[in-house]
Amino acid sequence: MEILIIQVLNAVFQAASLFLIAAGLSLIYGVMRIVNLAHGNFYAFGAYVSAWTVGAVVALAASRGVGLGLFWQLLLLPVGAFAVALLGALIEPTLLRPLYRRPEEYVLLITFGLLMILEDVLKLVFGGTPLTAGSIMDAMGSFRIGSALYPAYNLVVIGIGLIAALGLWWFIYKTRFGVILRATSQDRRMASALGLNVGRVYVQAFAIGCFMAGLGGAVVVPAQAAVLGMGIDALILAFVVVVIGGLGSLEGALVGALIVSAVRTAGVQFFPEVELAVLYLIAAAVLMVRPTGLFGRA
């Protein structure tokens, strides 16, 4: 029973961060029809920046003889997400915009180039040693489930995931900007004809998508270290999520993240050898039966 509870919590914890990444990927595809292969590396970028910032500030405070409170550390955590959003806002107008009139292969390729660049930029800037913001994890302690201990921070991540899902839903379906975003996603030229600044909408959508990826990285980094190559692994999982849920669909990203995390958690417990293969097969099966995913529209 304890194990079941712990595994369910683990699954939801994984789903929370996976949802953040996948929602960003899905949002970017939904609005701009770009499959962003560099998205996983945006996630890694967010993780690195957050871990580095928290670590650096804690060390700085310690060198002055002050202990940095948990509240301030948590407040520092989203720095990575903002950094990634800024990066996205720079990349879209410079590298992606010139390619919208060309066949979609080129956009895919340029994001693959970005992936390679970001992978090494992370290595160049942060070095090869894994970075973590473990001080947050330690400061939050853990609580008991039966006879087992469970880190309290994981619940925070689940909370952030929920808040992000709700926030994103409210943002897209209840605000004026959300209407603009959806209008642009449905018909770019009509939106432009109605006087919307499509270029600006694209930058904003791309930056928000990047922000989500960065946030996914930021919330993960107190629990798991930021390592090189994490982006490439994460991208494939995020792909599976959006393929199952439907490219461009927010609900799909949520449901997909839950499914993928549940299968992974169960897989690690019961069928560790084929855990990943099963995920890809599920994705392939969904694509075969419903190419637009469970929640996607054509």
Next chain:
Amino acid sequence: MPVKRSEPSLPLLLAVSAIVVAALAILPRFIGIYQTELLIYSMAFAIAALGFNLLLGYTGLLSFGHSAYFGAGAYAVAFIAQRLHVQSMELLILGALLSTVVIAALFGYVCVRHTRIFFGILTLALSQVLWSLAYKFFWVTGGTDGMRVPRNAITLLGGLLDFRGAGAYQRFIYSYYYYVLALFVIAVAIMWVIVHSPFGKALQAIRDNEVRAGFVGIRVRRYRWIAFVISGLFAGLAGALWVPLNGLTTPDVLYWPFSGEIVFMTVLGGFRTFFGPIIGAVAFNYLKVYAVASSQYWQLMLGCVLVLLVLVLPSGILGTFTQPPPWVRRVASGKGAFVGASLAFLVALVALFWVWTDRFGTAGDLSNVIGTVAVIAAILAWFLLMALVYHRGGMIGHAWLGVLALLLPPIGAVVGFGGPALLVLPVLGFLIAIGLGAVLPSRVPTEQGA
């Protein structure tokens, strides 16, 4: 937009091919064993890229999962060699092709139901199934350790050549070079026949307009499926040839970034041309080996090359000559723009070359990065310059001007004294070409909007 294809006539093509193959055949006598080995790798990748391009360039399907078939070929060879103790390379290749056919037929049957981005993602997802199996079933596949295929465990030409005892490495490289070269020539010939056959024309019709192709009676999905299987077969052959050379196959060749590299090679060479993928594979292989050798940040450099390529030269190395991007056309047809841009590239070339000779050899990884970037940028500047002169020459009806631009730099490099002096003759040559291009009257009216 219909793509104009200016392909040379068959006799000319055969003559040029014969010269190239003859040059490749005598090349190992002049270059070292290491360069010979690199050429074998290049030819193996070229076969994979050629197969990939049947889908991308000729059928209009972007597969992001061709690592699956390359890896399937590689792992099949490893399995048969290790478990069944088969030594003959011919049998190993046969086994690899059979396994690749099965996998490509199965995956292809699923994938060709979709096009565009869904096709890409589906191929990606399926290739990752194979990757995760190779990665996780370590007691069968060795996991990340991979499977070894030592060269002393294989024989060529039905047991005629084996590689045991002293000097095995040398003997292996030099015999394997000709072995791969022969298969490479056969593969290129087969692919040439395929794309120029009615079947190949049907694929191009499907690429250009799926609906119309269906109306004239082409069974679109079945044709795509067959193209998919053929394409996978070429990748499988490439993988099979690659294993003994590498001595080892790891899940890395099944992982999706390797699929990206195959796409990269093809686009680098130019996917709208037949020979583009071959040139792209060779160029990519050298680029990667060079970048990896000079710095741990080689991905950064390759990534920059890819980004630049997509933004500046979307039609690739060969495509820049056959289908120049609009800006090359525009610049080459205006006299002032042509002279200005050419001189700018020339100055950049010299400056970058100077940076390279100055920087290279100094210690430190980052300085190596700068040196390597300078080299790559210099190659790009040289290439752009050549493209401009070539097109200017072509446009004013003086094809020899283009030939001059093509020939002078290598001649200069051979005759030059080494170091910065290496540049003097090519620069002079380019200056002559630019000057002539600017002075001679334009005979062909400016072409717009191509």
